[in-house]
Amino acid sequence: MPNTALAAALFPNSLPTPEELEARYPARNLPEGARVTRFAPSPTGFLHIGSLYTAFVNQLTARVTGGVFFLRVEDTDKKREVEGGVGSLLKSLAAFGIVPDEGQAMGAETGAYGPYTQSRRRDIYQAFAKDLLLRGLAYPCFCTEDELSDLREEQEHEGAVQKGYWGKWARCRDLPADEAIRRAANGEAWVLRLRSSGVADKRIAFTDEVRGKIEMPENMLDAVLLKTDGVPTYHFAHAVDDHLMRTTHVIRSEEWLASVPLHLQLFSACGFKAPKYAHISALMKQEDGNKRKLSKRKDPEAAVSWFTRQGYPSYAVLEYLMCLISSQFEDWRRANPAALHEAFPFTLKKMSASGALFDPVKLIDVSKGVIAPMPGAELAARAGDWAREFDRQLADILAARPGYLAQILAIDRDGAKKPRKDISRYGEVREYASYFFDELFTPELPLPDSVTNADAAAILGEYDYSAEDGKDAWFGRIRDLAVRLGYAAAPREYKETPAAFKGHVGDVSAVIRAAVTGRLNTPDLWSICRVLGEERVRARIALAAARLV
């Protein structure tokens, strides 16, 4: 048996047998309908928003069905690996609520189907590779990079229908075993290739969970299974790992769709039952009227860390992703404001097969909806945490007055039937609250059109703020002042006979508002003044009045 000698030469180390591995990783004992899914990132340390989306859908699928969601680190390409990549990836994922049931957790690994890091599964891949070789379904290839690129060029000239390593182009396919043994012994580098069973003009059909039935030509290529360093390619590792880890549903990005014929062939060659596939469309970005994939290089918002830095609550990003996952989500959310994502009646089939544009404007709206119901203290705590990481100056200012920001943010929020919905990210809090802090306050004095400088001076000169006043008394005082100065006591009155008045109360309170806050638009002024304190309110009014003369 020439294959036996070849296999022994190529894989001299002792390896487990496929049977042993099958026994070591038995079928999972899960209830009917439970799905096993996974997220399999490369440890580049960079978490793409699209990857988060994919991970989220995987997790959701498992949770909704009472299955298992695990994480597997695909570190078969050392060139891409980044120091500390796994750790930062796990951290980002956790921050966004992606917490695998199995696999890498911070510093440890859980689950009975490990190891969950591909670089530690070498023997497992080799075992199946050797088995394939033994059964004549794989062969060593000694072609060098140069030879391969020559081949490509040749095919270019010949106008070959199908490019790549196959058929007559696959020079090492029928290398005699003794020659292969000799060359390997000589130290020639080799890769292990699949001896593809694909037949020209034959097609393969499968059902994609989101796209439905798909038909494609069979895979003809003798794909590389093991690289020269003995490490598997993605394709081979996918087949071995997802079989052994008993993945039921492979949910991944659209870009993998084209390699399904290869993957199916691999599963079949190895004698594995193929999983179900779901290819979800990539998140796109609008540019020059065209859609294109969010690019790690060109688009800062492709990185999940960008949203964190901007101060979007991670939960808001998830909520937005849910909107993309299902158009019914928003209605469901309105009906179930506090329900967990996994309670949503989610199915892969209802996902859109076309690529969605990532809409930052919509995210803002969703995020406002997430922040609005937070009590002032909670929002203040979160904004404070954010500031400590991304706005040190603000953090220091906040630290000097513990509890102050909570009071500020409680205005129009705590106990309000319609809490303010004007903050979309923690990064906006600084601007939102700036006039409450003397170090951030800019004493500008914008005036409504209907108010002249002289009138403004009169208003500020005569206005007397007292912290003792309840809201009604406080406003009554402003109303009286308005009437005294020739302004209508109510907007309605003014609208009916505009000629009789200079303006209405609103104009008068606008002047006070401007003096106290430096802006024309703010939350409830009475509340603001109470938080500011009588001393500062009076000082600001005096300061503004002085500027007018």
Added chain:
RNA sequence: GGCCCGAUGGUCAAGCGGUUAAGACACCGCACUUUCACGGCGGUAACACGGGUUCGAUUCCCGUUCGGGUCACCA
């Protein structure tokens, strides 16, 4: 270029043989309001094109166009 996927308002999208073609975001307007924001009401705006099939196509089929993906010892 081969293969594959996709196409409903500006965006996300329901609908999948007969509908006044939902809803959300954005935008505009109205009312409310001491400002703003929220909430409420109303409005502008869509089935890519051409052929079939059918009594009838946004829905089914075929082409076209456009967009996307893929053709590595990267994943």
